[in-house]
Amino acid sequence: MAAVYCAAQAEALRIVPLDTLTAIYHRASGITHLVGPPVPEILAALGPDGLTLGALIARLGETYDLLDADEAALGARLDELVAAGLVRTA
Amino acid sequence: MKHVFSVRIGPVGFRVGSDWREPIRQLAALYAGYPQPEDGVPDFTVRLFAQRPWRRVIRPAVMIGGDFMIPDAAPLPLAQGLLAAEMAMNLQMALGQRRYLLLHASAVERDGRVLLMTGESGSGKSTLAALLSQRGWRLMGDEFALIDPITGLAHAFPRLVSLKNAAIAVAEAAMPQARFGPLLKGTPKGAIRHLVPDAAAVAAMDTPGKPALLLFPRFGFTPDIRDVAPGEVFMRLTQASTNYVAMGERGFDALTRLVLGIPAQAIDYPDTGHALAQVEALWNAL
Numbered sequence: 001m002a003a004v005y006c007a008a009q010a011e012a013l014r015i016v017p018l019d020t021l022t023a024i025y026h027r028a029s030g031i032t033h034l035v036g037p038p039v040p041e042i043l044a045a046l047g048p049d050g051l052t053l054g055a056l057i058a059r060l061g062e063t064y065d066l067l068d069a070d071e072a073a074l075g076a077r078l079d080e081l082v083a084a085g086l087v088r089t090a
Numbered sequence: 091m092k093h094v095f096s097v098r099i100g101p102v103g104f105r106v107g108s109d110w111r112e113p114i115r116q117l118a119a120l121y122a123g124y125p126q127p128e129d130g131v132p133d134f135t136v137r138l139f140a141q142r143p144w145r146r147v148i149r150p151a152v153m154i155g156g157d158f159m160i161p162d163a164a165p166l167p168l169a170q171g172l173l174a175a176e177m178a179m180n181l182q183m184a185l186g187q188r189r190y191l192l193l194h195a196s197a198v199e200r201d202g203r204v205l206l207m208t209g210e211s212g213s214g215k216s217t218l219a220a221l222l223s224q225r226g227w228r229l230m231g232d233e234f235a236l237i238d239p240i241t242g243l244a245h246a247f248p249r250l251v252s253l254k255n256a257a258i259a260v261a262e263a264a265m266p267q268a269r270f271g272p273l274l275k276g277t278p279k280g281a282i283r284h285l286v287p288d289a290a291a292v293a294a295m296d297t298p299g300k301p302a303l304l305l306f307p308r309f310g311f312t313p314d315i316r317d318v319a320p321g322e323v324f325m326r327l328t329q330a331s332t333n334y335v336a337m338g339e340r341g342f343d344a345l346t347r348l349v350l351g352i353p354a355q356a357i358d359y360p361d362t363g364h365a366l367a368q369v370e371a372l373w374n375a376l
């Protein structure tokens with residue numbers, strides 16, 4: 001069964017859009033992440049309920065023009081976000 | 091310790107103890123107009139001490155100590171004892187301050203609004219702050235701007251202004267009536283001379299101001315002004331803060347609030363005349 005990725009609990013993060021960059025404070029680690037697209041979009045799309053990788057691509061495709069949706073690349077980004085604590089797997 | 095001096099600079103009280111009389115005598119003379127720490131209790135203690143007892147007299151070298159220390163800090167010759175004391179006081183702030191978000195920036199105030207200038211050593215932030223204090227601005231500090239995480243206001247920390255190398259002659263020419271400390275030659279940063287903030291800066295140092303403009307000055311380039319986007323400002327200020335990480339979420343909130351609340355520009359300038367004109371033009375355009 002495909003893994004489900006969920007955005008971290010809302011109370012775990014402070015998210016402040018600055019411009020094209022977004023500052024995210026991760027309360028558990030005290031680390032600040034300065035991220036650019038598509039990270040904020042991924043977090044918003046995942047939400048607390050979460051999506052599988054395939055469903056995330058479909059969801060992002062509803063809002064954004066994904067010309068070259070690359071499942072492997074997006075999976076790698078998700079794994080980085082899991083390692084940073086911004087995304088968890090259910 | 092044998093010789094002791096206490097002072098309050100802005101909201102921060104210091105107690106400086108020394109094995110030698112001279113650094114304390116110089117501090118007392120240069121900080122003569124400053125108050126004592128609140129209720130007589132300092133926030134930080136600084137010690138200037140000899141590495142070995144005989145080094146008090148034989149080739150005397152000043153070791154820096156205090157509540158917060160850097161291991162293996164190199165001693166300074168006694169002739170640079172004043173610099174050692176200033177460095178030690180800065181070190182306590184950089185490593186120990188938790189009440190305010192500390193930005194490595196100079197700050198001047200006019201009409202209750204604060205101009206912050208941040209940059210590497212040599213960018214001219216101290217010189218510009220000193221010169222602006224002669225042109226209707228209140229000097230709030232040349233080294234640290236203290237941002238209150240609750241109010242977002244900038245608090246003054248008007249310690250002695252540290253002028254380095256070419257900036258010394260510039261300030262001496264522009265401020266012939268000002269008080270200066272001794273010329274310290276051959277320090278790790280070249281020649282240094284301390285400028286005593288004027289009486290108005292000391293009298294008003296308990297009055298905070300609202301940050302209104304952030305500048306990134308750069309000396310030695312053809313004149314140029316460019317906007318700096320909030321994301322870049324945020325990144326540069328995290329690097330310019332000595333206690334951002336230690337402040338945790340309060341630091342994050344204070345910094346994002348500051349970054350989103352005020353415009354930021356980088357200014358390149360070939361001489362202080364250009365820089366002062368650039369500053370006034372940007373300020374008047376707010």
